[in-house]
Each structure stands twice: as C-alpha cells, then as structure tokens.
Amino acid sequence: MLTFEELGLKPEILKAILEIGFETPTAIQQKTIPHLLNSKQDLIALAQTGSGKTAAFGLPVINQIDSNSKKTQSLVLCPTRELAIQIANDFNAYTKFSNRLDVLPVYGGASIETQIKALNRGAQIVVGTPGRVVDLIKRNKLKLEDIEWVVLDEADEMLNMGFKDDLDFILSHTPESRQTLLFSATMSKEVLRISNNYMSNPEEISSGKRNQGADKVDHFYYIVKAKDKYLALKRIADINPDIYGIIFCRTKRETQEISDQLVADGYNADCLHGDLSQAQRDAVMGRYRKKHLQMLVATDVAARGLDVNEITHVINYNIPDDLETYTHRSGRTGRAGKAGISMAIIGPRDVNKIKQLEKVLGKSFTKADVPAAEAVIEKQLMSFVDKVKSTEVDEKQMEPFIENIAAQFEDLSREDLIKKFVSVEFNKVLEYYKNSNDLNQAAKPGRDSEKGDRRRKEGNFNKLFLNIGQKDNLNAGTLLGWINGLQSVPNGIEFGKIDVQRSFTFMEVESQHEQTILDALNGSEFDGRKVAAEPKTGGGPRKSNRPEGKRHSGGGSGFKKRGGDRKPGGRARVKAGSGGRRR
Structure with missing residues (x-):
C-alpha cells in the first residue's frame, strides 16, 4: 500500500493532511492522485460517497495550482450548496501550510454580489453549484479562459437533479485544453453522454464495481404490516440508542409527518424536504452536523449532496423504486473506512424488490426481526446505566449537598435505591412497551405492499x-x-x-x-x-x-x-x- 509521501505530494500539503488525521490513502486516492500528478489525461472515477474522493481530486489539483496567479485555474461543480461549502472547507484545510490559495464557494441562496466581489479579488479555485456558476458566467464575472481543471463531483446526482443543460453550458465555456475529472457513484447513460461529449479519451478508475454500494455497509430488511411501519421504526431507533441516522421517505408530507411524530414521542429528530426555506434548511443541517440531532427525516431530493461523516444508520422508510436511489441512500453511511448499516422497512409483498437489489448490487441483504419489547427495554436500560457510570462528577461542587442527600436515602437498601433510581428514568419506557405485540410478518408473493393493495381496492x-x-x-x-x-x-x-x-x-x-x-x-x-x-x-x-x-x-x-x-x-x-x- 502506498503512503501519501510516496504519492508525490508537496511537503506543505503532507503536513496539512497529517494534521487533519489522514494516515494512509484510500483505494480511490491511491489510484487517482498519481494519475492526476503525472498525466493530463481526462479521468472518470467511480467512487461511493465517503470513499475519500474530495481528497482524491483536491490534493493533486492543489499540488499543481500556481499560487502566484490570481486567475481562476480550477472549477469544481457539485449538486448542492452544502457540498460546495464542505468541499471548500476541505480545500482550505489542505492548503493550511501552503502559499496563499483562495478557494471560493459560490451557490444560490446567498448574495451574488458578495460572491462577485470575492471573484474580483481573485480566487484560484472556485467550487460551485451549476445554477450559480451559470449566472456568474452570464454576468461575465466568472472567467473560465484560464481553467486547467474542471471537476464534476457527484455527476450522477447533478444530472438527476436536472442540471444537464447547465453542465453543457458551463463545459462549453471552458478551454478545450482543460483536464476534466468526473467523479460519480454510478455510471448512468447521462454520465456517459457527458463523458462522450466533453472528455477526451478518459482513463476510468474505480474503487469498486459499477453501481455497487459501499463495501462496509451491511444491509438489512424488516417485514411488517403497513400500519406497523412507524412502530417498527421506533423500535429500531430504541434498540440503537446511539443512532446517528437518516430516515428516507418518499414524499414531503410523509417526511414532515414522520418527523413530527418522532418529536412528539420524545425522539431527537427533525426533517429536511423541499418545502423548507433555505434558512430553515441551513438551521436543520447545522444542528445535524453538530450532532444536536440524532435522526434526520428526509426526501431523496432534499438530501442530495448531503455530506456528513459518521452516519451510523440509513433507514429506508419506503424502499425506493430504482437501484441508483438506493445506492445513493446507503452511501450516506459506511464512509471514510467506517462500518455502516442500511435498513429497509418493507411490506410482505416487497421481498422481490430486495432480491432485485441483491442481484444488481451483488450484496446480500439480511432479513432481520423487529426487536421484541423485552430486548428494547434491556438495551435502553443498559445504555442508561453506561451513561450514568461514565458521567464525570464534580466533587467540589457536590460536596456541600452529599450529607443531606445521603440522609434522605439512609432508610433504603442498596437494591431499593437502584430500583427507584432506574424507575425514575424507565417507568415511561416500561409502560409503553407493556403488552407490546410482535410486529414481524412473513413474506408474501406479489409486487405490491399491503398498503398499496388496500388503497387500490378501495x-x-x-x-x-x-x-x-x-x-x-x-x-x-x-x-x-x-x-x-x-x-x-x-x-x-x-x-x-x-x-x-x-x-x-x-x-x-x-x-x-x-x-x-x-x-x-x-x-x-x-x-x-x-x-x-x-x-x-x-x-x-x-x-x-x-x-x-x-x-x-x-x-x-x-x-x-x-x-x-x-x-x-x-x-x-x-x-x-x-x-x-x-x-
């Protein structure tokens, strides 16, 4: 395995990535960085979200940027403002010890005048969403005649979001001598069209099979009745008290309803969908990135380009209708070399969809049972006990109160004290799960979920x-x-x-x-x-x-x-x- 030093990066870049915590290059970095440092050949890189692709294209581009020139030399296009900001932040971290390089994120929902002023001052690297980049080009504020590298990050996502015409416009305004780097999780027909029209004899590099999910993601599915899906979701959350996940729903209304129900039931959750204003979206994402939220309920469109590490679970409240959507959903977890879990809550007649996903992804899905009430209670209880044991005590602050507290408990035995202490936290949990039913169902033949069949009959x-x-x-x-x-x-x-x-x-x-x-x-x-x-x-x-x-x-x-x-x-x-x- 190659080291970053052996890849040929400058000492100041190596110093920066060492401070970030990079130890050894990921698979896509080992393949991509040497190619970009030693060749001007266009590149198609097939890599899942979280495989380290930002560094894969960012490090070699930064390594070659002329910091003495203020002209824009590299343009990175990505699907959402959140991803643009994240990439710009990563680039700034990579250049911490380099001669001054200006990295400018440009995106809609922010003042275009502020972005124009920054462009006038000079930015060697511009990271932007296609719509805002087009606006800046048409205003003659973003000049592309000196572009040497164009990066299309999450190209399949941009095309799925309807940016085909914008990408065509942008690429047609860049020099033919540029090096084009296309990064995508899947190789769709439209991605191939872009490569055929705007790339010259590209080298193709892959860190896995085409359209394959992340290697470190385990896939599970639960079979329940339609009316029990929300109950199953809560049990899955309860059996995983440290969950930091995304719950994918099909519609905006369902997303809002599930989020509202979770909040009303005491869960740390919020939602992300197309009806939110940009300010609301930013507020939700800010809380989620800081882990002030445990669960984010989202539509596929709203979650496009979402770039958050350490997500433990992806839960498909509705299994998507197409393979690529499932691939993108599951790719939100199992990132940066860490393990992740992707789950699907399905109806008895939807097992064939799971089999289709298994066949195309080349991965096995495990049928799991919705946890029984007793298992959930035990898990929650032990999680609470662990938190209590690991809680740090400020002896100095507590000292004035210890004597009076001890006096209040002196007539209780150790066992009684523990029972009362635990009951304060768990009476509601015990009451909720009392007489709970088994939610699991057997698979049935057919293509439609029970809910779908009932609605059609009605x-x-x-x-x-x-x-x-x-x-x-x-x-x-x-x-x-x-x-x-x-x-x-x-x-x-x-x-x-x-x-x-x-x-x-x-x-x-x-x-x-x-x-x-x-x-x-x-x-x-x-x-x-x-x-x-x-x-x-x-x-x-x-x-x-x-x-x-x-x-x-x-x-x-x-x-x-x-x-x-x-x-x-x-x-x-x-x-x-x-x-x-x-x-």
Whole structure:
C-alpha cells in the first residue's frame, strides 16, 4: 500500500493532511492522485460517497495550482450548496501550510454580489453549484479562459437533479485544453453522454464495481404490516440508542409527518424536504452536523449532496423504486473506512424488490426481526446505566449537598435505591412497551405492499398516462423528485405505483388530487421536453375533448387516439387492464 509521501505530494500539503488525521490513502486516492500528478489525461472515477474522493481530486489539483496567479485555474461543480461549502472547507484545510490559495464557494441562496466581489479579488479555485456558476458566467464575472481543471463531483446526482443543460453550458465555456475529472457513484447513460461529449479519451478508475454500494455497509430488511411501519421504526431507533441516522421517505408530507411524530414521542429528530426555506434548511443541517440531532427525516431530493461523516444508520422508510436511489441512500453511511448499516422497512409483498437489489448490487441483504419489547427495554436500560457510570462528577461542587442527600436515602437498601433510581428514568419506557405485540410478518408473493393493495381496492388511486419515459432519462425516483419540486404541486399528495416504459409512463395518484397533478404536469417541461398527461381507465386513457386523431401537445409525444386503446409511437398496443407492464 502506498503512503501519501510516496504519492508525490508537496511537503506543505503532507503536513496539512497529517494534521487533519489522514494516515494512509484510500483505494480511490491511491489510484487517482498519481494519475492526476503525472498525466493530463481526462479521468472518470467511480467512487461511493465517503470513499475519500474530495481528497482524491483536491490534493493533486492543489499540488499543481500556481499560487502566484490570481486567475481562476480550477472549477469544481457539485449538486448542492452544502457540498460546495464542505468541499471548500476541505480545500482550505489542505492548503493550511501552503502559499496563499483562495478557494471560493459560490451557490444560490446567498448574495451574488458578495460572491462577485470575492471573484474580483481573485480566487484560484472556485467550487460551485451549476445554477450559480451559470449566472456568474452570464454576468461575465466568472472567467473560465484560464481553467486547467474542471471537476464534476457527484455527476450522477447533478444530472438527476436536472442540471444537464447547465453542465453543457458551463463545459462549453471552458478551454478545450482543460483536464476534466468526473467523479460519480454510478455510471448512468447521462454520465456517459457527458463523458462522450466533453472528455477526451478518459482513463476510468474505480474503487469498486459499477453501481455497487459501499463495501462496509451491511444491509438489512424488516417485514411488517403497513400500519406497523412507524412502530417498527421506533423500535429500531430504541434498540440503537446511539443512532446517528437518516430516515428516507418518499414524499414531503410523509417526511414532515414522520418527523413530527418522532418529536412528539420524545425522539431527537427533525426533517429536511423541499418545502423548507433555505434558512430553515441551513438551521436543520447545522444542528445535524453538530450532532444536536440524532435522526434526520428526509426526501431523496432534499438530501442530495448531503455530506456528513459518521452516519451510523440509513433507514429506508419506503424502499425506493430504482437501484441508483438506493445506492445513493446507503452511501450516506459506511464512509471514510467506517462500518455502516442500511435498513429497509418493507411490506410482505416487497421481498422481490430486495432480491432485485441483491442481484444488481451483488450484496446480500439480511432479513432481520423487529426487536421484541423485552430486548428494547434491556438495551435502553443498559445504555442508561453506561451513561450514568461514565458521567464525570464534580466533587467540589457536590460536596456541600452529599450529607443531606445521603440522609434522605439512609432508610433504603442498596437494591431499593437502584430500583427507584432506574424507575425514575424507565417507568415511561416500561409502560409503553407493556403488552407490546410482535410486529414481524412473513413474506408474501406479489409486487405490491399491503398498503398499496388496500388503497387500490378501495379505489383511492387513479392512473395517469404521461408522454415521457426512459428515453427521456426518466425513472421513478427522478419523476417523483421532479413532481415534488414543481411549485404548483402542493405538499402532501401521495403517489402509488409508477411504471416507466421506454417512451411513456403510467403513474398512480390519489384520486382527489388527480386534476391538480394534471394541471401541474400539462405544459411543464422535463429535461427540455414539454410534458403531456391525461387520465387512464380501463383499456386506455379516458376520452378527452381533443379532436379525433390530433396529437397531444408537448413536442410530439407520439400517442394517437385510436378507439379505447393507445398505440405508443407505433409500438405494440397497451392491453386493457395490463397497466402497460411487460409480462
């Protein structure tokens, strides 16, 4: 194994990383740093979040920056302001003993005028989100003609968040002589497109298999009834009293509801979702980073680019619909060489989804039992005892009170004193878990959760037909994230099954919100394409008021009205009742 000294870094950088606590390079650092120090060849690095990739691209770039020039020589693009700030802070730590290097984070939600003033003073390295970087380029304030290194960090995340056009614009304004470094957890079609269009014969380096989760993450799943999911979540939290985790939910409403319930039940939790203002988001993240919160309940979109170390648990309150989303979720734990745990709380009919994840990830998932009440009580009790034993006592401060305290307890035996002492803390816990039921369920065949089946039987969901699909770089996760981000979509709408085909999509929405979603989708744009949506019942979409034979609006969706069925783009008809699924 190579050491940092053997990689060829400058002494002042070695001194800085030694102070930070770096001991030996991670796998991705061992492969990436020598390449970047000795070659101008473009680089694609496949690495999970937490594998040390910031240092993998940061250290060699800093090693080569000309500190005597104030011109911007390196541009780092990342998906969120939190990650931009984190990368800039890491860079500043790496350059602590170097000749002065100015590292400037630029992002939305902060004063652009302040950032422009900083650019005017000069910054050799700019770290930014795509939207703000585009704004600064258009204002002619961020000049890219001297850029030597462009880093695309978490490229798959940026593309999933809809930054494709911004990345195209930025990269088209950089010199062809630049060295482009693309870091991604997964190699999606869009990431490949970026590499094909803007990279020259890139070297590909990987610290693991493509689309594989972090090596040090153990995966577990619990099978419970839909109505017992929250109870199972609380037991999982209770059996892990030192949990520092993220709970992923599908919708903004569910995220807020779960967070509110946890707080009301006495848990140290808060939420992160798209309805929060930037100030609220910053406040929540500040508390979480400082570990003033134990559990963060979040949507996938809100947690994009979240860069927090030492997360012990990732809990999937809803198992995501696509592989990449699960990979990104589980990658929040097991970072920086530490072990982590990823859990999924599923319904009896969702075991096949676990098997699909196992097959593609190449990892085994362990079926775990929701802890029994007795186990939870014992764990909580012993955790409390350990905290009491490790509590430091200020003898000087306590001395004036000891005699009176001892007098109050002199008629109690040692055993009685311990019982009373423990009962003060545990009477509520004991009462809560008294007569608790076993929450575990056996797996059942089928694709849908019990909750999903019940809702469909009750007729609470209607199916919609959309003119966008896989060829538009759409999957279930990106669709939900995009819809939740539309301003005209109110908080709290539930979605059911989503079936993404090559050129169209079927999705279920709560019946009372059907028209709201239709109004929001029709005329909107996804990835530069106008969206057309309409209801579907029985054998095909409901009869619309459009003239017979005319195409939908929305950039030529390719769906013509033909009786009760529709023929997508000249392909096989969607049969009545099939829901458009391949059999």
